[in-house]
Amino acid sequence: xxxxxxxxxxxxPVEIQYQEIKASEEAYRQLRLSQARGRICCFGLSxxxxxxxxxxxxxxxxxxxxxxxxxxxxxxxxxxxxxxEADKIAAALVNYARSQNWEVxxxxxxxxxxxxxxxxxxxxKNNNTPNKFNDSRFLVEVNPTPKLVxxxxxxxxxxxxxxxxxxNASGAAQIEVPGQYKAWRIGKHKGREIAxxxxxxxxxxxxxxxxxxxxxxxxxxxxxxxxNQHSGSDQxxxxxxxxxxxxxxxxxxxxxxxxxxxxxxxxxxxxxxIFSTTFISAKELKF
Numbered sequence: 001x002x003x004x005x006x007x008x009x010x011x012x013p014v015e016i017q018y019q020e021i022k023a024s025e026e027a028y029r030q031l032r033l034s035q036a037r038g039r040i041c042c043f044g045l046s047x048x049x050x051x052x053x054x055x056x057x058x059x060x061x062x063x064x065x066x067x068x069x070x071x072x073x074x075x076x077x078x079x080x081x082x083x084x085e086a087d088k089i090a091a092a093l094v095n096y097a098r099s100q101n102w103e104v105x106x107x108x109x110x111x112x113x114x115x116x117x118x119x120x121x122x123x124x125k126n127n128n129t130p131n132k133f134n135d136s137r138f139l140v141e142v143n144p145t146p147k148l149v150x151x152x153x154x155x156x157x158x159x160x161x162x163x164x165x166x167x168n169a170s171g172a173a174q175i176e177v178p179g180q181y182k183a184w185r186i187g188k189h190k191g192r193e194i195a196x197x198x199x200x201x202x203x204x205x206x207x208x209x210x211x212x213x214x215x216x217x218x219x220x221x222x223x224x225x226x227x228n229q230h231s232g233s234d235q236x237x238x239x240x241x242x243x244x245x246x247x248x249x250x251x252x253x254x255x256x257x258x259x260x261x262x263x264x265x266x267x268x269x270x271x272x273x274i275f276s277t278t279f280i281s282a283k284e285l286k287f
Contacts, residue, residue, distance in 0.1 A: 130212035159238030173244030
């Protein structure tokens, strides 16, 4: 014969019955407390998401915090889905370059350098607020299909320091986007940091009215201005790290970027090899 727990309880001594009843009440109280905490957490998360969606600046902050600085499977342990997303970005970059009849190098360890204006390395697009590292630096290998080798936070616009106090009376410089320029050779930036050094002219736009925007009245030129591709020295904001140079935010990320380029087969064959760099607006990319 079997008994239900409630029936068995009445055969126990009174003091044990009391203890069991109190234990049951406490367990029920803890359950209700956990349920209440769960509802509060869900409400808080929902409220935070609603605020992030409605407020562009907060939304951009969330995206920056949640993004992956490097999303290529070769750079860190990742899931198959992340690898697929990374290669979608690589394919979009290559497809855009080819649609413009620009150079796309193919083959093992032939790395194509891309910068995307207004997009985080994770592929999330943003409103390209001035003085922030909200652009991306990418390396893509096409062998035979596009593969994202590395992705890093970057900025291709000058920081506030040089926008407000330009080195040229015509305004701070910015490389024209979109565009592809064969203009960089591996060397030392200011004699101390391994970088891509500008050795040929590129299209430049000068921020004449110092508003951190490209306007019709801004002057254009085709010149060498020392727009080297170096690091942003781990700074949170662009500020004085760039007067118009395409920069990767972190020192570690930049060193990784350069280590790939130093292993490039064309550079290995000729240490004076000139690298092309492609600049694209996030608005033009589809993936």
